Amino acid sequence: MARRWRLLVVAMAAAVGMGTVSCSAGPTEAEGLTADGLVPFINMGDYAPGASPQRNFNPFSPNKAVVGFTFETLYQVDGFNCAETPWLATAYQWEGTQKLTFTLRDGVRWHDGRPFTADDVVFTYEMIKANPALDLMGVGPILKSVTGQGSTVTMEFNSPAALLFSKIAKVEIVPKHIWESAGDPVRFTNNDAIGTGPYRVKTFNARQMVLERDPGYWQADKVKVKELRFTHSPEGQVDQLRLERGEYDMNSMFVPDIEKVYVAKDPEHNKYWFAPGGVISLYPNLTKAPFDDVEFRRALTSAFDRQGIADKAQFGYVETASQTGLILPNQEEWLDNDFPDGGRIAYDVDKARKALDDAGYEVDGENRRLGKDGKPLSFEFKVPTGWNDWIQAAQIVKDDFRELGIQVDVATPQQATYEADRAVGNYDLLFGVYGGDCNIHKDFADPLASGQSAEIGKPAVSNFSRWRDDTTDQLLNTLASAGDEQAQKDAVRGLQQVMMDEVPNIPLWYGAKWFQYRTKRVTGWPSAEDPYATSTDVLLIVTRLQPAGS
Amino acid sequence: MRYFLRRTAFFVITLWAAVTLNFVIPRLQPGDPAEAIVGQLTGQGPVDPDQIRAVRLMLGVPDTSLLSQYWDYLGSLVRGDFGISYTYFPYPVTHMISEALPWTLVLVGVTQVLGFLIGTVLGAFAAWRRNSRFDSFVTLGSQFVGSLPFFWIALLLLYLLAFLAGWFPDSGGHAVDVTPSWSWAFAGDAIYHGILPALSILVTAPAGWIIGMRNNMVQSLGEDYTRLARAKGLSVRRVALAYGARVAILPNVTGFALALGGILGGTVLVETIFDYPGLGRLLMEAVGARDYPLMQALFLFITIGVLLANLLADFLLGVLDPRVRKEAA
Numbered sequence: 048m049a050r051r052w053r054l055l056v057v058a059m060a061a062a063v064g065m066g067t068v069s070c071s072a073g074p075t076e077a078e079g080l081t082a083d084g085l086v087p088f089i090n091m092g093d094y095a096p097g098a099s100p101q102r103n104f105n106p107f108s109p110n111k112a113v114v115g116f117t118f119e120t121l122y123q124v125d126g127f128n129c130a131e132t133p134w135l136a137t138a139y140q141w142e143g144t145q146k147l148t149f150t151l152r153d154g155v156r157w158h159d160g161r162p163f164t165a166d167d168v169v170f171t172y173e174m175i176k177a178n179p180a181l182d183l184m185g186v187g188p189i190l191k192s193v194t195g196q197g198s199t200v201t202m203e204f205n206s207p208a209a210l211l212f213s214k215i216a217k218v219e220i221v222p223k224h225i226w227e228s229a230g231d232p233v234r235f236t237n238n239d240a241i242g243t244g245p246y247r248v249k250t251f252n253a254r255q256m257v258l259e260r261d262p263g264y265w266q267a268d269k270v271k272v273k274e275l276r277f278t279h280s281p282e283g284q285v286d287q288l289r290l291e292r293g294e295y296d297m298n299s300m301f302v303p304d305i306e307k308v309y310v311a312k313d314p315e316h317n318k319y320w321f322a323p324g325g326v327i328s329l330y331p332n333l334t335k336a337p338f339d340d341v342e343f344r345r346a347l348t349s350a351f352d353r354q355g356i357a358d359k360a361q362f363g364y365v366e367t368a369s370q371t372g373l374i375l376p377n378q379e380e381w382l383d384n385d386f387p388d389g390g391r392i393a394y395d396v397d398k399a400r401k402a403l404d405d406a407g408y409e410v411d412g413e414n415r416r417l418g419k420d421g422k423p424l425s426f427e428f429k430v431p432t433g434w435n436d437w438i439q440a441a442q443i444v445k446d447d448f449r450e451l452g453i454q455v456d457v458a459t460p461q462q463a464t465y466e467a468d469r470a471v472g473n474y475d476l477l478f479g480v481y482g483g484d485c486n487i488h489k490d491f492a493d494p495l496a497s498g499q500s501a502e503i504g505k506p507a508v509s510n511f512s513r514w515r516d517d518t519t520d521q522l523l524n525t526l527a528s529a530g531d532e533q534a535q536k537d538a539v540r541g542l543q544q545v546m547m548d549e550v551p552n553i554p555l556w557y558g559a560k561w562f563q564y565r566t567k568r569v570t571g572w573p574s575a576e577d578p579y580a581t582s583t584d585v586l587l588i589v590t591r592l593q594p595a596g597s
Numbered sequence: 598m599r600y601f602l603r604r605t606a607f608f609v610i611t612l613w614a615a616v617t618l619n620f621v622i623p624r625l626q627p628g629d630p631a632e633a634i635v636g637q638l639t640g641q642g643p644v645d646p647d648q649i650r651a652v653r654l655m656l657g658v659p660d661t662s663l664l665s666q667y668w669d670y671l672g673s674l675v676r677g678d679f680g681i682s683y684t685y686f687p688y689p690v691t692h693m694i695s696e697a698l699p700w701t702l703v704l705v706g707v708t709q710v711l712g713f714l715i716g717t718v719l720g721a722f723a724a725w726r727r728n729s730r731f732d733s734f735v736t737l738g739s740q741f742v743g744s745l746p747f748f749w750i751a752l753l754l755l756y757l758l759a760f761l762a763g764w765f766p767d768s769g770g771h772a773v774d775v776t777p778s779w780s781w782a783f784a785g786d787a788i789y790h791g792i793l794p795a796l797s798i799l800v801t802a803p804a805g806w807i808i809g810m811r812n813n814m815v816q817s818l819g820e821d822y823t824r825l826a827r828a829k830g831l832s833v834r835r836v837a838l839a840y841g842a843r844v845a846i847l848p849n850v851t852g853f854a855l856a857l858g859g860i861l862g863g864t865v866l867v868e869t870i871f872d873y874p875g876l877g878r879l880l881m882e883a884v885g886a887r888d889y890p891l892m893q894a895l896f897l898f899i900t901i902g903v904l905l906a907n908l909l910a911d912f913l914l915g916v917l918d919p920r921v922r923k924e925a926a
Contacts, residue, residue, distance in 0.1 A: 096684065097684050097685055097882065097886075098872070098874075098878055098879070098882045099685070099693065099696065099697070099874055099878075099879065099882075101685050101688050101693075103685075103687075103688075105687075108686065108687070109686070110684070110685060110686050110687075233687070234681075234687035235687075236687060236688070250774075250776060251776075252771075252775070252776040252777065253769075253770075253771075253777075253874055254769050254771070254772075254773045255773040255774060278773065285768075
């Protein structure tokens, strides 16, 4: 409730016009460059979870502060092109599909001046294998051994792992000399944050974190910003007001009608780029009738106004999705070209109606569609409260169902309740998200693999619609162990066929990766014209930024 | 003596009931804390199942029987071990509370003591000058102000003094670039940030005491013993303070202890509105994130605080008013 009152104040303040209002002690404008030609600082968004941010620079903790500028990985794999950039390693070499050798970069130093060596890499991977709680990338179960020699590190895997490279190479490397004496690594808060990254922690309190450029960084010549200042936001609406006032040089948030709300405030400098993220898909509960009937599901594929959702609920920020489960055009190389229009299914209510009629779902005298048991069909659609763009989209889906004579009620439970219901299968319909991982196996395994599912009442990991199919599992296994590209493509074709024919879920639109940036102080941000990374690839971004006007 | 023993026994039983309720209630809420944390972290983006698995392992989401959880819970309470906050893992609950406690203690302590003193003094004056212009102004005024919800006053102050006038900061307990430390600079900054939250509590705080004190004292001034004191020729001051006020203040003392619970509830609103880093905001957040350990410890702290205050008020009443001791014995 209190949240709403706060919103009210913010709304009142906005109505009065923020120009005349001197609000919280915001950061002051930077003037010019420092003596060594650096941008003095840029302002970023929030930096740690919770209303009272705590020092936690353990890069494997779920409650960590922003550590992306402080710790580095062996390779960078950007989230847009999935291109690999050598980072702490300069090269890698597969021997077969189960042995991988990295060559490490020379001359890299930890923030405390000690040299970075193969020992640190071996220590990190062994620690992750020994502590599954630290294993955010899920590397432990497949890793058999890791050994270091000179400047090379060799990893051996339990099963073919070539397809999992992007996960393997994206583990943050931490210094052995600090972590080996830190006690339980799961509970270590790593307050000094000694890493190899371009920035060190300068100050940290409950309202602000300042990161400072490390002049000894191995590619310090590419880092042109002296300080990164992060500000804690008590509340989304306040955050949006700050964004509108140009207080952030970079942030990632959903903003309705961004052209008017943000860009129009300073068209020269305020920019945004919403790269496609995961597939947002209609998840029917496949254990319930009539969703267990493939004819019924197939009829639904043409029932939804995907363009309407993209335009109205998502403000035109997003593209409509292909039934193949692939993200297009990013994953076009995997697409089976036999599907017309890349597997995008047109909105055609009459076709959907006819398909339902043919499948034996009749309409009664009051224009209500009946189930096979002769009772009118009605479903509940669950969306977390406050996720307004999703609620909008659910309303459109509801209207589309009404066109077919099916009653749908949109319920908006608390997020935690929603997630619990989703996990145990206590729902009829909801939106699921998957894909966009630079890892084609994971993209399909998350929503479709039996191993990611569970019985109703038990929490499923990610296959919430509870798709269980031997063919799918076999295709996923084939894909994981496929030796060459053709074998991989064949398996992915098979998976697309499953999506098209069996309709385990109904992709509607591609979620966007929210990203706003300002070009007043610095330029070189990734954008639709220069899509070298997405907003989360911070190391790639920060080594590209240049002083504005240079 | 028996009075004090009975009060203490009553305190112990209430404490046990509170401790047990404190265990049961959070567990009746729906939802899964690990999912809530992952959801918080990733906002609306896709949630990596491997991350959920890691979080579950870390938090050890309880899947043992309720009875053994209760036993463990009592044991750890005795040891003063409140566990680890889910939201702020790996920080222990005691760390989070000790960080927030001083803010609320100072804010609530200062405003409530001030409110009580101001209210009692104004009420006493109003009763002494009964039916004067001062009396009607104070009585009517406090009735009006007292009926305003104080989150509304908080919003009004925030809008007028922070957003419009810009005299005070709109949120937080300290400036963005000031890190808490034992220094005058920090103290000054913290006081500056505390003025608006304190003011919003202080506007309404005296109202109840004014009315209570005035009505009690009007009555005690009309009693026979007060008339006798006057007739004896005692000084006006003596009659007002020792005969009128001393008796009239008794219900206010009990009321002060009882009001503490409500005040803490109200602090949740004020702290949330001003984003003030105290116990109230922490409680709000803990409930929202289903942070069981933090919630339990906070509820327990607040309950114990209110119970202790009541016990003290009972004791104080026994000391101030000999009749209470006699009746109980």
